[in-house]
Amino acid sequence: MINYLKNNPDNVSEWFFAHVWLSVVPVVLGLIIALPIGWVASHYRWTYPPITNLAGLLYTVPSLALFIIMPSILGTKILSPINMVVALTVYSVALLVRVVADGLNSVAPDVRAAATAMGFTGLGRFLKVDLPIAVPVITAGLRVATVSNVSLVSIGALIGVPQLGSLFTTGFSRYIPGIVLLGIVLCLVLALVLDGLIILGGRLLTPWQRAVAKR
Amino acid sequence: MIKFESVVKKYPDGTVAVNGLDLVAPSGKITVFVGPSGCGKTTSLRMINRMIEPTSGTIWLDDQDTGKVSESTLRRGIGYVIQHAGLFPHRTIVDNIATVPLLLGWDKKKARARSLELMERVGLDPNFARRYPAQLSGGQQQRVGVARALAADPPVMLMDEPFSAVDPVVRGELQDEFLRLQSELGKTIIFVTHDIDEAVKLGDQVAVLKVGGTLAQLASPAELLTDPVDDFVAGFVGRDRGYRALGFESGTLDAASEQTVKFGDDSATVLRAGRDGWALAVDEARRPLGWVRSAAVPSGKQVGPELLHRGGTLASVSGSLRAALDAALSSPSGRGVLIDENGALVGTVTAAEVVQRIESHLHARRDQHDEGAVSGG
Numbered sequence: 110m111i112n113y114l115k116n117n118p119d120n121v122s123e124w125f126f127a128h129v130w131l132s133v134v135p136v137v138l139g140l141i142i143a144l145p146i147g148w149v150a151s152h153y154r155w156t157y158p159p160i161t162n163l164a165g166l167l168y169t170v171p172s173l174a175l176f177i178i179m180p181s182i183l184g185t186k187i188l189s190p191i192n193m194v195v196a197l198t199v200y201s202v203a204l205l206v207r208v209v210a211d212g213l214n215s216v217a218p219d220v221r222a223a224a225t226a227m228g229f230t231g232l233g234r235f236l237k238v239d240l241p242i243a244v245p246v247i248t249a250g251l252r253v254a255t256v257s258n259v260s261l262v263s264i265g266a267l268i269g270v271p272q273l274g275s276l277f278t279t280g281f282s283r284y285i286p287g288i289v290l291l292g293i294v295l296c297l298v299l300a301l302v303l304d305g306l307i308i309l310g311g312r313l314l315t316p317w318q319r320a321v322a323k324r
Numbered sequence: 325m326i327k328f329e330s331v332v333k334k335y336p337d338g339t340v341a342v343n344g345l346d347l348v349a350p351s352g353k354i355t356v357f358v359g360p361s362g363c364g365k366t367t368s369l370r371m372i373n374r375m376i377e378p379t380s381g382t383i384w385l386d387d388q389d390t391g392k393v394s395e396s397t398l399r400r401g402i403g404y405v406i407q408h409a410g411l412f413p414h415r416t417i418v419d420n421i422a423t424v425p426l427l428l429g430w431d432k433k434k435a436r437a438r439s440l441e442l443m444e445r446v447g448l449d450p451n452f453a454r455r456y457p458a459q460l461s462g463g464q465q466q467r468v469g470v471a472r473a474l475a476a477d478p479p480v481m482l483m484d485e486p487f488s489a490v491d492p493v494v495r496g497e498l499q500d501e502f503l504r505l506q507s508e509l510g511k512t513i514i515f516v517t518h519d520i521d522e523a524v525k526l527g528d529q530v531a532v533l534k535v536g537g538t539l540a541q542l543a544s545p546a547e548l549l550t551d552p553v554d555d556f557v558a559g560f561v562g563r564d565r566g567y568r569a570l571g572f573e574s575g576t577l578d579a580a581s582e583q584t585v586k587f588g589d590d591s592a593t594v595l596r597a598g599r600d601g602w603a604l605a606v607d608e609a610r611r612p613l614g615w616v617r618s619a620a621v622p623s624g625k626q627v628g629p630e631l632l633h634r635g636g637t638l639a640s641v642s643g644s645l646r647a648a649l650d651a652a653l654s655s656p657s658g659r660g661v662l663i664d665e666n667g668a669l670v671g672t673v674t675a676a677e678v679v680q681r682i683e684s685h686l687h688a689r690r691d692q693h694d695e696g697a698v699s700g701g
Contacts, residue, residue: 223410225375226482227423227472228399241414317414317456 113288121276125295127190128272131262132303135194136255139201140209140247146202147209148235161207168203172196172261176268193265200261201254208250212243245318248311252304259300263292273299325351326372326480326512331381333367333537341367342537345381349529351479352510356527358517360560364537365516369482372514373402385480400424403473403481403511408489409465411457417443417468418453424476435475442471447501463494470502474509483515487522499525520561524549524568532557546572570646575681577648579641579662579671584610587628591621602657605632610668612638615656638663641670645685649678 114121150160179185179192216239224238266274276292279285312319326349333342342364349355357365370376372383374395383390390398403424411420421442422435430438443450446467457465466486473481487495487502503526506513517523523530524545532540532548534556541553549569552558558565583597584606597603598618605613605627614632621627636655639647641662652660652675659672 217408217410217413219406219408219410220412221410222375223404223406223469224412226373226399226402226404226406228396228427230396233427238412242412244414315414317416317458320456320459 111287113285113291121291121295124272124275125299127270128259128262128274128296128299131190131193131197131265131270131272132255132258132299135197136201136251136258138194138198139205139254140251142198142202143205143209144240146206148213150206150210151213157210161210164203164206167199170199172200172264173267175199176265188269190265190270192268193262193270197258197261201258204254204257205247205250208247208254209243212246212250213239215246216242241314244311244314248307248314251311252307255303255307256300259296259303263296325349325384325386326355326514327384328368329382329384331368331371331383332379333364333371333376334379340537342371342378345537345539347531347539347542349512349514351386351512353528354506354513354515354526356515356517356523356530357533358520358523358527358530358560359533359540360518360535362535363533365518365533366484367537368533369484369514369516372480372482373399373404375399396427400428400476401478401480403476403478405466405469405473405481405483405486407485409457409462409469409486411465411468411472413457416454416456417448417460420457420468421471421475423472424478428476438475439471442474443468445474446471446505461494462490463498466490466498467501470505479512481511481513483513485517486515488517488519495522502526521568524571532560544572567646567649570649570682571644573645573682573685574643575645575685577641577645577662577673577678577681579673580659582659582661582669582672584669585616585627587613587626589627591618591623591625594618594621594627599659600657602659604657604659604661604669604672606669609666612661612663612669617656636661638667640665645678645682648673649675649682652678 146160150157175196176192179196180187180189183192183195185191220238220242224234229238262272263274263277265272266278273292273295276288276295280288280290280292328345328347331342331345332340334340345364345368347355357368359365367376371378372385372390374390378391385398412423415423418436418439421439425435425438426432440450440453443453448464448467448471452460452464457468460468466489469486473483487498490498499522515526527545529542530545530548531542534540541548541557543551543553546569548557548561549565549572552561552565582604583599585594585597585603586606586608589597594603594616595618598616601618603616603618605616607613613629614634615636616627616631617633620631633656636657637647637651638661639651641664648660648662650660651662652658652673655661655672659674660678661672662670664670
């Protein structure tokens with residue numbers, strides 16, 4: 110494990126950083142797309158069941174299959190990382206739509222009524238009242254989506270997109286378990302670091318939650 | 325002035341929440357909407373700032389048809405206090421209160437200064453400014469709710485059961501402070517409650533609404549208690565209404581002067597001062613402290629706090645006959661204690677004397693009635 114790292118530092122670090130952006134970019138894109146859809150699902154109550162059911166259905170599509178059919182949908186090259194970014198964004202949206210809707214629904218009815226009565230209108234109310242209050246719920250969803258992405262990205266090695274998953278295929282083809290182990294450790298470290306960053310970000314956005322806990 | 329003109333709210337499923345409401349809430353006064361669940365009181369309130377749109381009819385704010393102003397303009401000019409306060413959990417107290425001023429585009433400094441001023445006004449410790457709502461008690465949160473509604477100094481305030489979620493003691497305090505605040509501010513207020521006692525205590529006029537959204541009676545609290553218009557109102561106003569109506573009767577009572585004792589007086593002094601076996605103890609400023617049973621002071625001993633009976637309530641000499649009667653009924657000596665505006669003793673009065681005064685009031689009222697009936701006929 111250590112030997113491989115010593116002998117191929119460039120490969121490993123290149124794969125590591127490829128893994129980082131393949132994990133993070135889809136979650137960010139997914140959140141941006143899920144926000145308006147989640148808002149619709151929470152604002153127009155009747156759309157909540159169909160939207161969240163559809164999202165759940167999307168998530169059940171096997172990832173390998175999605176990676177493989179992406180080029181024929183997008184017209185991209187089979188080895189293009191774009192395929193993975195789009196496919197993983199789909200999964201992130203699928204996970205986050207429900208989370209955003211539930212987060213927005215977590216705003217207490219009295220708070221909603223008060224916001225309306227104060228004269229908050231559409232977007233202002235979304236950005237200044239509903240969204241900040243939904244942050245804890247959305248943060249929890251982001252953590253799940255990010256960690257699950259770190260693991261999904263590695264499957265891309267099977268279709269030849271280089272990242273930490275390449276350590277699994279290399280280790281497998283050379284019968285060296287140490288290389289596979291290195292891949293697992295690095296994936297784990299990456300997942301923990303990203304998870305920690307999201308927790309930190311969530312805390313910075315919600316000083317009011319800690320103030321309550323301190324009481 | 326807020327004026328309802330044949331206002332109807334009918335839901336698509338056929339439910340009629342408000343059925344042809346006609347009513348005027350005069351400027352600078354508190355109008356209370358009271359009634360059982362389903363009487364349309366909250367719906368009526370929310371139609372004023374168009375959180376609910378009327379199906380038909382018009383609501384006027386002075387000479388402005390509320391249906392013809394933009395919702396946000398309308399709402400930013402109307403203070404709103406909601407049950408459970410509905411504070412924004414993610415904003416500090418000072419920012420919660422500054423909500424409407426900031427929406428109106430005031431600069432931050434001015435809005436904050438106004439917030440702090442209002443915190444003082446509603447009796448909140450300025451140290452709470454940087455706290456979050458969940459760090460405050462229910463009663464404190466409700467004060468913040470009132471301050472938030474007052475922030476942009478709107479002429480009109482809508483209050484939807486603002487004090488119903490706090491315990492009775494805190495509710496009483498909040499009500500008293502609300503009345504004090506209103507006496508300073510003179511807002512046009514619509515106040516919704518399901519509690520008839522609260523309605524009678526706070527309202528300049530009370531609108532009793534019936535299930536199905538019709539107005540059963542619009543009257544002053546005293547009139548509501550003494551002259552309910554039908555069985556529904558009589559039933560809703562409830563028991564003890566004769567007694568409760570005394571809360572609106574005041575009359576000068578001839579207070580009998582009372583010999584008093586002080587802490588440190590000996591048993592002989594108490595025996596001399598006492599009447600029917602009881603003496604009233606007062607402090608240096610002649611504020612009543614409690615009653616002392618003359619026989620309970622051992623000879624050679626002095627009057628101290630441990631000998632006081634504190635059961636009696638105090639009534640203001642210029643207050644209601646209800647308070648005076650209660651003072652007499654609750655007093656261990658049978659003599660109700662009357663005090664002046666400084667809390668100092670004026671004298672005492674017995675229940676019989678208060679009842680006599682009440683009787684003469686009722687006589688006078690009946691005579692008026694008869695005359696009215698004659699001249700009217």
